[in-house]
Amino acid sequence: MPPIESRTGLDSRAGTALFLKRWLRNPFSMGAVVPSGRLLAQAMARATFAAMRGRDGHVIELGAGTGEVTKALLAAGIPAHRLALVEREPELAAFLRSHFDGPRIVEGDAARLQALLQEQGVASVSAVVSSLPLLSLPAEVVRGIVHGVFEALPCGGALVQFTYGPTQPVPRALSQELGLVGTRGPRIWRNVPPAVVWTFRKPAGA
Known part of the structure; x- marks a missing residue:
């Protein structure tokens, strides 16, 4: 397993405390009281690694929070x-900067993904992994985020997104409009709360 490129002592307790503080201020923007658990983060990392394998370009993590999924992505072998x-x-972006040396930290709204990538000089994307609370965001915001993701991805590229809900995290009407194919992973019962990782792709010609 390759070394994780983070600064010494990524303090999970400090990250959880910061996450909780942000949740108390604005619960609907966070989607959960605590960061993603280890098993959920690992499941997201495995799905993302599989999605980007053989493709050039960046892996984009949306809603990186306190870096729990980031650690799993690095541990899975993503440079x-x-x-x-x-x-x-x-505040969360500053936390990420203070704990990770290698990844590029982009402070901005995922609803402006295309503009953010252009500003950062990111020309190609191999996969997108998201911890955004899509089910609790306004429909027009979700629409903008998902459209932006699949404008950035190449044909066949994947969005990896988890959900706590019983249905897919990308609304069915929106996934049908974009021609997305969603694949549901197993429910991770040991996460709090239990969660499911979905992978969405836009097939060639869709």
């Missing part, structure tokens, strides 16, 4: 220089 972490909240 730090190919990771771009998008985080809207300045």
Whole structure:
């Protein structure tokens, strides 16, 4: 297993405390009381690694939070220089900068993904992994985010997204409009709360 390119002592307790503080301020923007658990983060990392295998370009992490999924992505073998972490909240973005040396930290709104990538000079994307609470965001915001993701991805590229809900995290009407094919992973019962990782692709010609 390759070394994780993070600064010494990524403090999970400090990250959880910061995440909780942000949740108390604005629960609907966070989607959960605590960061993703280890098993969920690992499942997301495995799905992302499979999605980007054989493809050039960056792996984009949306809603990187306190870096729990980031650690799993690095541990799964995704090179730090190919990771771009998008985080809207300045306090969380600062936390990521103080704990990770290799990945690019992009402070901004995922709804402006195409503009953010252009500003950062990110020309190609191999996969996108998201911890955004799509089910609790306004429909027009979700629409903008998902459209932006699949404008950035090449044909066949994948969005990896988890959900706590019983249905897919990308609304069915939107996935049908874009011609997306969603693949559901197993429910991770030991996560709090239990979660499912979905992978969405836009087949060639869709």
